[in-house]
Amino acid sequence: MASPFHLAFILNFTTDDWRGPFGTGGRPWDGDFHIGVAQALERACLDYVIIEDKLMVPEIYGGSAAASLRQAAIAPKHDPVPLAAAMGKATTELGIVATLSTMAYPPFMTARLSSTMDSLLRGRFGWNIVTSAEDLAAQNFGMDRLPSREERYEMADEYVDLVRQLFESWDADALVIDREKGIYADPDKVRPINFRGKYFSSRGPLNTVPSPQHRPAFVQAGASPRGRRFAARNADSVIAIANGVEEMKRFRDDVRAEAVNQGRDPDGIKILFCVTPALGETDREARERHERMVQADEFIQDVLVQVSALTQIDFARFPLDEPLPRKLETNGEKGTLDQFQQWGSGKTLRQLVTDNAGGLVSSVELIGTPDTVAARMGEVMAEVGGDGFMLTTPLLRLNRRYIADLTDGLIPALQRRGLARAAYEPGRTLRQRLLEF
Secondary structure (H helix, E strand, O other): OOOOOEEEEEEEOEOOOOOOOOOOOOOOOOOHHHHHHHHHHHHOOOOEEEEEOOOOOOOOHHHOOHHHHHHOOOOOEOOHHHHHHHHHHOOOOOEEEEEEEOOOOOHHHHHHHHHHHHHHOOOOEEEEEEOOOOHHHHHOOOOOOOOOHHHHHHHHHHHHHHHHHHHOOEOOOOEEEEOOOOEEEOHHHEOOOOEEOOOOEEOOOOOOOOOOOOOOEEEEOOOOHHHHHHHHHHOOEEEEOOOOHHHHHHHHHHHHHHHHHOOOOHHHOEEEEEEOOEEOOOHHHHHHHHHHHHHOHHHHHHHHHHHHHHHOOOHHHOOOOOEOOOOOOOOOOHHHHHHHHOOOOOOEHHHHHHOHHHHOOOOOOOEEOHHHHHHHHHHHHHHHOOOEEEEOOHHHOOOHHHHHHHHHHHHHHHHHOOOOOOOOOOOOOHHHHHOOO
16 A cells, blocks of 8 residues: 655635636635635645745836736735634634744744634644745835845744744643632743843743644745755745755755754654646646646746746846846745756746746646546655645636646545545644654
8 A cells, every 4th residue: 555645735815816717806805715725625635725925015027016916926915814714713624824924923923823823723723934035025024125044044043942932931731720729820830931032032921821732833945955954943844846856855855864963853844845736637638738828928927927026036137038147146035046947957938937847836747637647646755755745826826626626636536546645533733643644
């Protein structure tokens, strides 16, 4: 019997596929559409859904916000936490992960918010730890520009240490609720932390009771060497993007080796590689659907707007049908840039966009019927060694047809092969769920 692997899904609280026939027409803001997606993912028994976030209206591509707003690329985007609460109350087993930036949220607020969410969701909440990588976002929070990537991660390590101590400011058994003695919480088991670091300080304690997990699951998506060290030190689950099976294996081996160096059990970190399956009733239909999408002018511009925003590089400056003139560097998302530019490949900018790795953020090409794709996913994961896949949509834009393709086509095909969970063990927390296999 094949070994199952972990599956999760990433989305935005942004507009759906508003130009297509299978969305809401661009008005998903009451959350009902996204809640329905979460319920579908729970029926398919995924580990968790993650709500990605950005904190600005991009102005990098072409030097203005015009393209982003016209195309609804990254903006508008609503706050992930209220949606996470709504999705969590509409489900019972699916993990719900919200993105909270160490740049934007004071550590005490992150700890308090996460503890509250974990109690509301009965132990199914996760925190996607991001440092933010956009100067425009920094300027929304009173800064002129972001610190360097290295300093951002140094700050984030200290931030996570502080947040951990705030979670521990209440002992697990501090809540007594003894009606006869009139004691709700034992004051000897709640204490200040008096944390004072290089970047952050907090007296503590938290003013929330210990949640079912005591701390939420930590999720992280750094692809640079520094990001991998951060993930190995802190994460329960890592979102990863790689160019092909060999790089996937190398990434996993790197993070696991670094985890050992940090004194952690590498099996306690589940690395999920981003893939964007393109599905059809036949392999030929899937290929044709995929080609129509990636060759469309609007798709190419949507990708360039988003990659520009993430990497802080204006790709409108470069001719579409020529290779990039040099290897590009950035203080933005370096992993995204390296994945996209594929330096040395000789591909034109248009080819980088339409290429599976560049345009669709997919670590390996997955195009075909549900059975074809499921078989390929099993082969890839066997070669990589584990731990699973982060399912994505093109440009993180949802539509009902794509969700049905996954939950009613691909996931059952994986389940028939023993490659995906077919039923939940009831009542598990998200951290327990990640350690099931």
